[in-house]
Amino acid sequence: MTKTISTKPFDGQKPGTSGLRKKVPVFSQPHYAENFIQSVFDSLEDYKGKTLVIGGDGRYLNREVIQTAIKMAAANGFGKVMVGQGGILSTPAASNMIRKYQAFGGIILSASHNPGGPDEDFGIKYNTANGGPAPERITDAIYERTKLIDRYRISEADDVPLDEIGSYHVDDMEVEVFDPVTDYAALMEELFDFEAIRSTIAGGFRIAFDAMSAVTGPYAREILENRLGAPEGSVRNFVPLEDFGGHHPDPNLVHAKALYDEVMSEDGPDFGAASDGDGDRNMVVGKGIFITPSDSLAILAANAHLAPAYKVGLAGIARSMPTSQAADRVAEKLGIGAYETPTGWKFFGNLLDAGKATLCGEESFGTGSNHVREKDGLWAVLLWLNILAVRGESAFDIVKKHWAEYGRNYYSRHDYEGIETDAANGLMGALRDKLSTLPGTTFGDLTVKEADDFAYHDPVDGSVSKNQGVRIMFETGSRVVFRLSGTGTSGATLRVYLEHFEPDPARHEDDTQETLATLIAYAEHIAGIRERTGRDAPTVIT
Known part of the structure; x- marks a missing residue:
């Protein structure tokens, strides 16, 4: 039995690089997960009667949202759901299942490497029939739908016994609970x-x-x-x-x-x-x-x-x-x-x-x-x-x-996590404003060769993705890259990437951070990280 529930949009349901990620208390709000899942379905075409793969990483709220997703899939006309036993399904295994069984797509419940727990992170993302994350045209459509949604459909059926491998039904839709490891x-x-x-x-x-x-x-x-x-x-x-x-x-x-x-x-x-x-x-x-x-x-x-x-x-x-x-x-x-x-x-x-x-x-x-x-x-x-x-x-x-x-590419990433969002955006905006004036400038023994805001021209479909990160390239082949991460759930994470190429094997034993010291100083100088964020050091260095 299907019912239609009236709802109102929530602000900020914009998918990032890996779907929608928020804190568990946000996802726990009545209608929040349902709104996003319905917005996914409303943004798709020709899925009636087809197969949907569902699974997650087992984090807090995983089982509950899986039951919701199964019931909503049934109410929206999918013919079959394949779900990992216990709600467990790794992201690469989910991609394999979609591809192997020629599913229409999949819903993966995860916030990847982010912490889990009652007050930590949760996420939902949609993968298409090729097994990969939805491209921007789909995630953009999902976001636009979240801003207008006024109802969602869900079955009133009982929960599926996720821990028991077997075949079940939710209304007219088959649900197969499978061993997530075997395939x-x-x-x-x-x-x-x-x-x-x-x-x-x-x-x-x-x-x-x-x-x-x-x-x-x-x-x-x-x-x-x-x-x-x-x-x-x-x-x-x-x-x-x-x-x-x-x-x-x-x-x-x-x-x-x-x-x-x-x-x-x-x-x-x-x-x-x-x-x-x-x-x-x-x-x-x-x-x-x-x-x-x-x-x-x-x-x-x-x-x-x-x-x-x-x-x-x-x-x-x-x-x-x-x-x-x-x-x-x-x-x-x-x-x-x-x-x-x-x-x-x-x-x-x-x-x-x-x-x-x-x-x-x-x-x-x-x-x-x-x-x-x-x-x-x-x-x-x-x-x-x-x-x-x-x-x-x-x-x-x-x-x-x-x-x-x-040759060796000395390389490091400096993360500044949980920065106030306006400060992070201001830092990136100021960097972009400087780009045209940077070529030819010097810092120590570094001379800037090129500087840009990376734009990607897809060689397959011709699509263009702009504003993907500020790159500063030096005549030595070294470079510094600045970008804001799209994988967090609160504040902003500034990532600074530092790279220096060393062809001489006699120099391959040097300490990475010492080798990159001039680049690190340049990054602080050109971006004003301390001044704009109040941070004296990165949160994480990898």
């Missing part, structure tokens, strides 16, 4: 040389994987321990918790420091990795070396041919604009396309669908390929393990040899 694990086994990895682990190679009490736990435990033979306990914090155990599920040197310290210890494992709240990000650490996401993308691209799925070579490599240019050097040597896009995985979708790119990456700990249309944390870890197994070298040696061959 994803099978895909990974097709892509990689599990036998080589298994032999390496059996030979004493030790791995530690921190699932951060988030969604990747069940996937990593099945693949790394059950299928690849890693000893029990290799995967820790593997039970998804509503509040991620009170920790911040962001795999970086701040929030995964315990893993880093363990791998760096004298008797620690050979390789460490972590994934985030919804399973699409990764951090990788080798004995004696932290591997930056930008370097990881470049090294994976240079060695991807060692994995069965990529042995024929890559069509191209795509990276987000703030990501270091290390991958570009690999693409140049391989003679393949190199693409620079705005931040947000949705911008890679056209390149992947058109066969222009095979591997993609973002400096924010996201890497993936054309196997799905989302970044994929566990995929990146398995590709690293495949490369380590085939080359028979340590991660440390592989990184050092890569730098010797391609």
